[in-house]
Amino acid sequence: MPFALLKYGLNKDYPFEQDADLPAPTSLKPHYDAVIIGGGGHGVATAYYLAKYHGITNVAVLEKGYLGGGNTARNTAVIRSNYLTSEGVKFYSESVKLFKDLSNEFDFNIMYSRRGQLTLAHTDSAIRAFRQRAEVNKHFGGKTELIGPQEIRELVPTLNMNPGHQPVLAGLWHMDGATARHDAVAWGYAKGATQRGVELHQLTEVTDVLVEASSSSSGGKVTGVKVRQGSAEHTIRCGVAVQAVSGHSTLLAEKAGFQLPIVSYPLQAMVTQPVKPFLDPLVSSPAFHCYVQQTGRGEIVFGGGSDPYPLYNSRSTLELKEQLLAHAVELFPFMANLKLMRQWTGLTDMTSDYSPIMGLSPVENYYLDAGWGTWGFKSTPICGQAMAELVATGKVPELIQPFSADRFSEFRQVNEMGATAASH
Amino acid sequence: MKIMPCPLNGPRNISEFTFGGEVTPLPDVASAPDSEWAEHTFYSYNGTGVAREWWYHVPSGYWFVAERHRVTDEILRTYDPSELPADALNNQQEAFQ
Numbered sequence: 001m002p003f004a005l006l007k008y009g010l011n012k013d014y015p016f017e018q019d020a021d022l023p024a025p026t027s028l029k030p031h032y033d034a035v036i037i038g039g040g041g042h043g044v045a046t047a048y049y050l051a052k053y054h055g056i057t058n059v060a061v062l063e064k065g066y067l068g069g070g071n072t073a074r075n076t077a078v079i080r081s082n083y084l085t086s087e088g089v090k091f092y093s094e095s096v097k098l099f100k101d102l103s104n105e106f107d108f109n110i111m112y113s114r115r116g117q118l119t120l121a122h123t124d125s126a127i128r129a130f131r132q133r134a135e136v137n138k139h140f141g142g143k144t145e146l147i148g149p150q151e152i153r154e155l156v157p158t159l160n161m162n163p164g165h166q167p168v169l170a171g172l173w174h175m176d177g178a179t180a181r182h183d184a185v186a187w188g189y190a191k192g193a194t195q196r197g198v199e200l201h202q203l204t205e206v207t208d209v210l211v212e213a214s215s216s217s218s219g220g221k222v223t224g225v226k227v228r229q230g231s232a233e234h235t236i237r238c239g240v241a242v243q244a245v246s247g248h249s250t251l252l253a254e255k256a257g258f259q260l261p262i263v264s265y266p267l268q269a270m271v272t273q274p275v276k277p278f279l280d281p282l283v284s285s286p287a288f289h290c291y292v293q294q295t296g297r298g299e300i301v302f303g304g305g306s307d308p309y310p311l312y313n314s315r316s317t318l319e320l321k322e323q324l325l326a327h328a329v330e331l332f333p334f335m336a337n338l339k340l341m342r343q344w345t346g347l348t349d350m351t352s353d354y355s356p357i358m359g360l361s362p363v364e365n366y367y368l369d370a371g372w373g374t375w376g377f378k379s380t381p382i383c384g385q386a387m388a389e390l391v392a393t394g395k396v397p398e399l400i401q402p403f404s405a406d407r408f409s410e411f412r413q414v415n416e417m418g419a420t421a422a423s424h
Numbered sequence: 425m426k427i428m429p430c431p432l433n434g435p436r437n438i439s440e441f442t443f444g445g446e447v448t449p450l451p452d453v454a455s456a457p458d459s460e461w462a463e464h465t466f467y468s469y470n471g472t473g474v475a476r477e478w479w480y481h482v483p484s485g486y487w488f489v490a491e492r493h494r495v496t497d498e499i500l501r502t503y504d505p506s507e508l509p510a511d512a513l514n515n516q517q518e519a520f521q
Contacts, residue, residue, distance in 0.1 A: 250470040261466040309443035312472055312495045319425050319439055352466055408466040409459055 039063025045384025057197035068186030074346030098381035106188035117177025219362030247347030249370035274298030444478030
């Protein structure tokens with residue numbers, strides 16, 4: 001084994017291992033009804049619901065790396081719907097509901113765990129904003145309420161109630177908040193989709209999007225994609241294409257010939273050594289720019305806002321880690337003694353209103369699943385369902401109509417800036 | 425820490441600076457249609473090459489321009505806005521400064 005490992009270590013090619021739950025890779029067909037670019041959670045969820053609810057199985061999911069290996073593996077696996085706008089809360093609530101039953105649906109454990117999510121207020125203005133969010137959430141059937149210091153103490157006895165001279169005044173207690181194993185969500189969807197006949201092609205990079213002139217659309221009409229598998233190049237024709245490549249949305253859209261109102265920032269997160277279970281809810285503080293949660297394995301996950309300036313790079317910076325951890329240690333002083341075990345960086349495609357972009361693009365039959373900033377994982381199931389309906393019917397489902405790319409040129413933004421777990 | 429070579433203050437820690445977006449010409453205030461303002465406000469460079477960006481040195485209140493690579497994070501050049509080429513801004517923005 002050590003020799004085999006050394007061989008892989010020195011090899012430029014990524015070793016490919018076939019998952020037992022997935023069918024062996026087949027060669028690409030010349031034509032598919034639908035091509036989904038990006039084999040992360042969103043891509044495979046779209047394929048899954050296309051096959052399950054719409055009977056469309058002549059579908060290929062094309063993934064540059066490996067299944068769920070991009071930002072699906074880099075988020076901090078928070079499931080919540082305590083957003084600010086009616087459009088946002090309606091959308092994310094549907095996702096929270098779907099997550100609950102995914103393990104049964106897949107017959108595969110996604111380790112869904114409903115813990116509740118607590119956001120801390122350190123100022124009067126934060127309390128006012130929380131009160132509004134609680135009411136909007138209740139209106140759409142969510143379980144969210146404003147709680148006081150005594151209740152916070154009971155929920156999180158280890159929390160420092162007076163961190164950095166900014167006392168915790170109140171909290172937004174979102175009982176529907178949960179976590180799940182992010183990889184397992186992608187695996188479950190991929191398993192379900194491939195069992196129904198969808199093809200998943202890993203290590204298959206889309207190098208170009210083929211668009212031909214169309215009388216009904218100024219951006220043209222998608223006819224296929226060019227892909228690269230190792231050194232081999234193929235051209236695939238398709239009826240419909242969906243782009244679900246969070247972190248690289250603008251770069252792929254450029255290949256299809258249009259711009260997106262997105263700027264990509266790195267987001268750094270990290271995890272400590274495992275300790276005994278002590279923290280049940282997911283705790284976040286926008287004023288302290290961080291969120292803290294304990295995984296089922298006992299590790300503590302720290303995440304914060306995106307980096308302060310845009311970059312396509314998953315490098316690590318000490319200054320961001322120091323800043324984030326200083327804040328986390330203010331909230332939970334005893335964590336100063338813990339050791340960090342791993343750190344990683346994902347790419348967040350930020351929109352100026354902190355909401356996603358879903359629906360039609362300037363190119364006919366080319367659909368967008370983009371702009372997933374720091375809210376992508378939690379929307380995986382509902383986004384997959386909505387995108388599948390869009391692909392099958394050609395009509396944008398009502399639930400995602402507010403999130404169209406046109407909203408920026410029409411000045412109808414869905415402003416969720418105040419509802420991110422850690423302000424940016 | 426990453427160092428930003430500030431044209432006014434010399435090399436300083438990047439934590440002293442704030443990113444201010446891409447340098448783009450301001451639409452004509454009197455006549456630009458809404459679509460041009462939307463384009464100016466919401467769409468900016470997000471490619472994998474060198475971007476010309478506004479940066480602000482917070483302690484000294486100084487805005488300047490940096491040319492930075494969006495993949496390697498290398499800062500290739502920094503200079504005072506007065507050194508920008510004539511077409512990078514328009515008259516109104518120059519008058520504002």
